[in-house]
Amino acid sequence: MGEVSEELKQKILEYLKTVSKAKNRDIARALNEDKHLVDKAIGELSKEGKIEYIFLGTSFVKIKE
Amino acid sequence: MESETPLLDELEKGRWPSFVKEIKRAAKKNKAALDLLRVEELSYKDKITHWKHGGIVGVTGYGGGVIGRYCDKPEEYPEVAAFHTFRVNHPAGWFYKTEALRKICDIWEKYGSGMTNFHGSTGDIILLGAKTENLQPCFNELTEAGFDLGGSGSGLRTISGCVGPARCEWATIDTLDITYDLTMEFQDEIHRPRWPYKFKIKISGCPNDCVAAIARADFTIIGTWRDSIRIDQEAVREYVKNGFDIETVVRKCPTEAISWDEKNKVLNFVPEDCTRCMHCINKMPKAIRPGTEGGATILVGGKAPILKGAYLSWVIVPFMKMEPPYSEVKSLLRKIWDWWDEHGRTRERLAELIERLSFARFLKDMGLPVQPQMVFRPRSNPYVFFRR
16 A cells, blocks of 8 residues: 555645545545555544544544534 | 342352342442343343344444443433443453553542453353443543553454464464454454454464364364374384274264274374364374464354344355454455455345355456355354264
């Protein structure tokens, strides 16, 4: 698996601004990016405090309020 | 004085240790344990459970690891109105220092009921009974003490393996290192359930499969060897000289790979016929040993009966080298998860999805070559009992 670029993280944040919540898989599909790289980027964004996980039967992510 | 729990008391009368006795001991210093006894008694009396399993509880950033549990009579039993379970990720091989155990127990007496279950069927340390408001502080202290939560819900469950090379001479792979490495690699998948259903990985160091990985895991790693078993003919003769019935080994070899030459006192062996069942090794451990070229067989599909019946795992990779950083196995896991996540229905286990879409389709999508060892669901029912 490659390294996560700042550009990818930015793209994820931009996408999340357009939806209330999203699953990793849907983000990867919407951005046409590798799912594993998106998983990793989301993990990093969470550690940076920019997004948060929510659990409604399954996991979603959203922009941290 | 008349007992408050006459029905539960019956369970203390058997030959075996009783959980009732232990809960009674806990009840001497914990009100929740006392209420638990009372509500259990009511459940026995009413012949229905007074517990609700599930509901959303959790700690910051984690979707797995805490299982919500509520009583349907909160006014009558306030101490157990919420009685949530913590699943704590166990160390590989379940080795602890007493210091670590004391830490867990101290934290649990502070925030929970004090009752534990070492270990749950998934392998985790189970801490039984916490109030909702205690979840976050308990988690915080567990984290500070070096413990992490395990998996629950529709995500990767805590990975577990046998004690492997730490205590067993038959291990052909380092189960402890693999368990630890995969746990570190896939922490996100453990903490944030986002798949169709649960997914279990279990690792056994040799085909004896002491952790029953074949029956209990969606993804099973079982230590094996690629070369031939090692036979010490002198030690075999010693067994025979001491009255050991060599025929019990020869006759029970499932593929007739071994035969006993009585005249020359030699145990003949055909390596290509060996299925590595371990029977001869178990019967004659001083004379027969596994081969030296260790690795693992990868299987998929083991599960208990929930949507469909119970399945035993079946082989998808007959032999894989297992050396750090275990890239091959990690890559295969990711591929399988993507496929399952893409095609699986809610609460559909991997084995059920493979059955629905076909094993051939699975192999093709995984890029795995078809091999003779891949017997799809070789025996579907693990609950087989042999009559004497």
